[in-house]
């Protein structure tokens with residue numbers, strides 16, 4: 001007879017979130033990852049939990065909104081259960097408004113947010129407060145949203161792992177699959193599915209980021225010229241990320257980081273002189289549809305897959321964990337059709 005109710009392959013944020021959601025409902029879980037906790041894309045440094053723009057609404061945006069709104073309670077419970085902080089705080093975000101056209105668009109989006117976010121967070125055009133944290137905004141305006149949050153990815157994985165163990169779960173580098181089986185193996189899992197199929201199911205997209213020593217923990221994060229600038233609780237600021245389809249080494253950093261750093265220093269006066277702490281690279285799992293893949297594994301009979309977090313895996317993880325626990329433990333399916341793994345075949 002199986003000793004475990006659920007076995008998860010992959011100790012990234014998807015595997016750990018599913019494991020946690022199962023363990024907190026009383027299931028016996030085993031997580032297997034030869035690389036250890038946070039060995040893949042999830043062991044990084046950026047951790048922007050930022051919403052999609054509030055327009056052209058669809059299932060993916062609605063799912064992400066719900067996941068972002070439940071994140072505070074989710075991460076709080078993880079911290080309480082295991083005693084480690086994931087570094088979560090809903091500190092909001094500023095984005096500079098470049099020109100009159102962008103200003104008109106931002107105001108339309110403010111109306112969209114008022115309707116779609118149902119008063120649970122706001123998206124507003126504000127006058128730039130100035131100072132050395134506000135990025136240069138040619139119109140003098142910034143977008144300020146109160147939905148965006150941050151966490152520290154590596155610490156969030158460690159916090160989840162500790163919380164799972166506190167509920168009696170196992171996290172091991174090798175072991176047997178028992179009970180229901182979930183594959184949350186990131187970009188390697190997408191590659192494996194592709195080898196079993198006649199066309200691309202998904203691929204790895206490399207990203208690099210830089211961590212700086214600067215304490216802006218209580219300030220909003222910034223989104224400037226496609227860069228996320230994310231202050232963490234520990235007196236660091238992350239700057240990310242590159243998007244690289246072609247790469248030789250999954251975890252090597254290179255001159256791309258110099259470019260990220262130069263852009264961040266040019267955009268935010270407070271960062272002009274601050275020292276670098278470290279650089280980091282990882283590979284995001286992007287499914288063919290770019291949506292998460294949650295549900296039955298298309299090639300492993302009777303098993304499940306949780307993959308395809310791509311650029312917003314941490315933002316999606318709380319709700320992805322819950323809906324997968326519903327599916328795996330209770331057979332209840334409230335996963336959007338767009339996330340059916342067969343959509344990427």
Ligand SMILES: Cc1cc2nc3c(=O)[nH]c(=O)nc-3n(C[C@H](O)[C@H](O)[C@H](O)COP(=O)(O)OP(=O)(O)OC[C@H]3O[C@@H](n4cnc5c(N)ncnc54)[C@H](O)[C@@H]3O)c2cc1C
Nearest residue numbers: 010012013014035040041042048186207309312313314315
């Ligand atoms: C530079 C960068 C910046 C990012 N910034 C953000 C951000 O700001 N906000 C955000 O929400 N997301 C961000 N992301 C995306 C996010 O990190 C990913 O979506 C998320 O980490 C994916 O989690 P995962 O668990 O699916 O995959 P991974 O974290 O890659 O985990 C997969 C795990 O599976 C293991 N594994 C592989 N094969 C096997 C096997 N056969 N058996 C057992 N285990 C196996 C690996 O060792 C790995 O630990 C960023 C990613 C990168 C690279």
